[in-house]
Amino acid sequence: MNSSTTNPVIRLNNVHHRFGKKPVLDGVSFELPQGETLALLGSNGAGKTTLLNLLLGLFKPKSGTAEVLGLTPHKHGRKLRPQVGFVPAIPDVYDWMTPRDLYRFLAPQYRTWNAAAVDEDIERLSVPMDIRFRDLSRGQAMKAMTIAALGFEPPLLLLDEPFAGLDPTAREDLLAALLERIDTGRQSILIATHNLEMAARLADRVVILHEGRVTQAGPIDQLVPEAQPPKPLPRGLHELFVRGTQDQESVR
Amino acid sequence: MDWTTDPTLSTTPSRQIVDKVLDALARGELGAGDSLPSVRKMAGLALVNHNTVARAYRELEVLGAVQGQNGRGVFVTDAGPAVAARERSASTLEAARQALEEALRAGHDPQSLRALLDHLAAAQGSPETPVQGPGPARKTA
Numbered sequence: 001m002n003s004s005t006t007n008p009v010i011r012l013n014n015v016h017h018r019f020g021k022k023p024v025l026d027g028v029s030f031e032l033p034q035g036e037t038l039a040l041l042g043s044n045g046a047g048k049t050t051l052l053n054l055l056l057g058l059f060k061p062k063s064g065t066a067e068v069l070g071l072t073p074h075k076h077g078r079k080l081r082p083q084v085g086f087v088p089a090i091p092d093v094y095d096w097m098t099p100r101d102l103y104r105f106l107a108p109q110y111r112t113w114n115a116a117a118v119d120e121d122i123e124r125l126s127v128p129m130d131i132r133f134r135d136l137s138r139g140q141a142m143k144a145m146t147i148a149a150l151g152f153e154p155p156l157l158l159l160d161e162p163f164a165g166l167d168p169t170a171r172e173d174l175l176a177a178l179l180e181r182i183d184t185g186r187q188s189i190l191i192a193t194h195n196l197e198m199a200a201r202l203a204d205r206v207v208i209l210h211e212g213r214v215t216q217a218g219p220i221d222q223l224v225p226e227a228q229p230p231k232p233l234p235r236g237l238h239e240l241f242v243r244g245t246q247d248q249e250s251v252r
Numbered sequence: 253m254d255w256t257t258d259p260t261l262s263t264t265p266s267r268q269i270v271d272k273v274l275d276a277l278a279r280g281e282l283g284a285g286d287s288l289p290s291v292r293k294m295a296g297l298a299l300v301n302h303n304t305v306a307r308a309y310r311e312l313e314v315l316g317a318v319q320g321q322n323g324r325g326v327f328v329t330d331a332g333p334a335v336a337a338r339e340r341s342a343s344t345l346e347a348a349r350q351a352l353e354e355a356l357r358a359g360h361d362p363q364s365l366r367a368l369l370d371h372l373a374a375a376q377g378s379p380e381t382p383v384q385g386p387g388p389a390r391k392t393a
Contacts, residue, residue, distance in 0.1 A: 180296035200259040
């Protein structure tokens with residue numbers, strides 16, 4: 001809550017990037033204050049995954065500046081990445097590993113590994129410990145990997161579509177686990193998703209990305225007028241999302 | 253106790269938590285000295301962000317229904333149940349007034365609304381006795 005007194009965990013300022021001639025990030029600016037959760041909303045191809053890769057320091061933006069945990073990602077990637085819990089949209093572990101192998105592999109690498117909490121999460125999310133990742137459904141694999149990312153209690157978590165491929169019950173279980181495990185005030189989360197209900201439940205603030213541009217950004221309760229009549233989707237977020245991702249021809 | 257909030261309601265999730273706690277107090281499910289779930293625990297139960305829960309707890313504290321004790325948790329104050337009764341009776345009375353106004357505007361006649369009220373009161377009083385339909389059943393007591 002004392003975000004005003006500390007530096008934001010993520011600060012993007014007018015970031016541009018292109019693949020070939022196609023601009024994928026087109027002047028993106030936003031901040032994530034410490035201890036808050038930001039939902040990055042956008043349809044497929046909006047630039048969400050590119051943005052996550054930028055934050056991880058996997059490439060240098062063509063222009064603009066990015067700062068993550070006080071570091072410049074593309075320069076200090078090696079120092080930065082151990083402090084970031086990243087769960088990619090597509091599981092990136094060796095497919096012959098089982099979740100048990102994964103946790104056994106990770107535990108000794110992090111001084112902050114919280115074995116008790118990991119065991120608790122494994123139980124609550126019923127992760128099959130002895131099935132290889134290649135034989136797990138995407139949903140099961142995502143749960144196993146999210147537990148791993150939470151396990152070392154990093155100051156920043158980046159989650160790419162963690163709820164995709166989960167049935168509604170599993171989605172709620174994962175959401176509850178995230179909500180209970182996040183260390184209030186100390187940990188910050190950026191979650192790329194197009195699940196609006198999960199975004200509304202998890203996030204303090206929302207950034208809507210459309211064709212590489214930020215079309216809406218701000219604290220969730222300021223984006224969504226409070227005194228609105230009931231809407232079919234979370235408090236008007238649906239409308240904002242649709243408006244935010246509609247074709248921007250008129251704006252250009 | 254079901255703490256889950258509903259993001260499709262027009263009431264903010266934070267207000268929904270405040271109302272649920274006040275309801276639990278008013279019904280006697282929570283009493284003076286009882287502790288509320290920790291902010292993180294409640295976030296998992298209500299399925300909302302912990303800052304939303306913290307906001308709700310602060311509001312309950314301002315109302316005087318609960319008090320945070322450094323590091324130990326959040327506890328219902330001695331005045332908690334009375335505060336809840338007061339808050340809930342005020343806000344439900346206002347909601348009822350608005351609903352009745354709307355019903356009158358929509359053309360319901362006062363007689364049938366009165367009958368409905370009697371019917372509801374009778375049903376609340378003795379939940380086991382099935383009551384007559386919402387027709388012109390009057391004067392049950």
